[in-house]
Amino acid sequence: MSDQETIGFVGIGLMGHGMAKNIVEKGYPLTTIAHRNRVPLDDLLTRGATEAASPEDLARASSIIFLCLTGSPEVTSVIAALKPGLQSGSVIVDCSTSDPTVTERLAAELAQIGVHFADAPLSRTPAEAWAGTLDCMVGADKPVFDRIAPVIATWAGKTVHMGGVADGHRMKLLNNFISLGYAALYAEALSMAQKVGIPVATFDKVIRGGRMDCGFYQTFMGYALEGNREAHRFTLSNAYKDIRYLESMANAATVTTTMTSAVKNSFAVAMANGGAGPEDYVPHLADYIARANGINDT
Numbered sequence: 001m002s003d004q005e006t007i008g009f010v011g012i013g014l015m016g017h018g019m020a021k022n023i024v025e026k027g028y029p030l031t032t033i034a035h036r037n038r039v040p041l042d043d044l045l046t047r048g049a050t051e052a053a054s055p056e057d058l059a060r061a062s063s064i065i066f067l068c069l070t071g072s073p074e075v076t077s078v079i080a081a082l083k084p085g086l087q088s089g090s091v092i093v094d095c096s097t098s099d100p101t102v103t104e105r106l107a108a109e110l111a112q113i114g115v116h117f118a119d120a121p122l123s124r125t126p127a128e129a130w131a132g133t134l135d136c137m138v139g140a141d142k143p144v145f146d147r148i149a150p151v152i153a154t155w156a157g158k159t160v161h162m163g164g165v166a167d168g169h170r171m172k173l174l175n176n177f178i179s180l181g182y183a184a185l186y187a188e189a190l191s192m193a194q195k196v197g198i199p200v201a202t203f204d205k206v207i208r209g210g211r212m213d214c215g216f217y218q219t220f221m222g223y224a225l226e227g228n229r230e231a232h233r234f235t236l237s238n239a240y241k242d243i244r245y246l247e248s249m250a251n252a253a254t255v256t257t258t259m260t261s262a263v264k265n266s267f268a269v270a271m272a273n274g275g276a277g278p279e280d281y282v283p284h285l286a287d288y289i290a291r292a293n294g295i296n297d298t
Contacts, residue, residue: 008062018129059085
């Protein structure tokens with residue numbers, strides 16, 4: 001391996017596009033690849049990135065490869081496609097929200113061919129990805145963390161080394177439990193408010209600026225109050241997937257899941273009633289909970 005890290009990036013979607021933009025603009029050689037949408041790739045090419053013809057070619061060109069995908073099935077599939085081109089001593093960094101048990105298995109498999117693995121899931125939104133101010137929680141051996149941290153710093157404003165491999169993914173599931181729990185609470189509270197005659201705008205006047213206010217509340221209410229469908233672009237389907245991963249982790253740890261299961265069921269209502277589309281985002285949960293309560297709009 002040379003002293004100059006060469007970066008590969010797979011998954012230049014809502015979050016990955018901004019992350020990759022910051023990597024290349026802050027001086028790292030970047031190789032990436034298109035999936036279905038070439039628009040982010042073409043933008044990155046204008047900024048100095050290189051397009052790979054295949055995942056195998058991307059692996060050959062890269063000493064550190066970032067993955068920003070939907071979940072563990074996609075990560076597993078992409079790693080299989082990368083394998084023929086992977087160099088011994090290279091690092092794969094999974095920034096997806098993945099199942100920790102799969103993360104541990106992939107790390108063990110890659111270690112057999114001399115490839116390091118780290119999990120570095122994200123928090124915040126595509127706006128922060130573009131600005132380079134995401135939060136990141138990393139699971140990696142200390143030498144691997146020290147190696148990848150400068151590249152992560154190109155797109156993260158806050159990075160916490162959680163511990164060993166899969167600890168980042170464990171913490172990410174806990175983080176999402178809290179945020180998605182807020183979403184389930186807000187959605188139900190808004191329905192209840194309307195049922196008892198309190199308008200959304202009046203509800204917001206009480207909460208906003210008080211102790212119950214927070215950044216997540218504000219982006220959630222960007223849709224409920226202002227009708228901005230893109231106030232928080234995190235899909236309902238990804239949220240449902242994350243809560244199912246969390247519930248599985250809790251079950252394996254023999255932890256009661258009273259709250260986890262309640263939150264999961266709120267998102268299951270949305271998924272069962274048409275909320276699985278690519279532009280169905282977490283704040284839209286309010287609509288599905290409202291309809292379940294006989295309210296036609298929020």
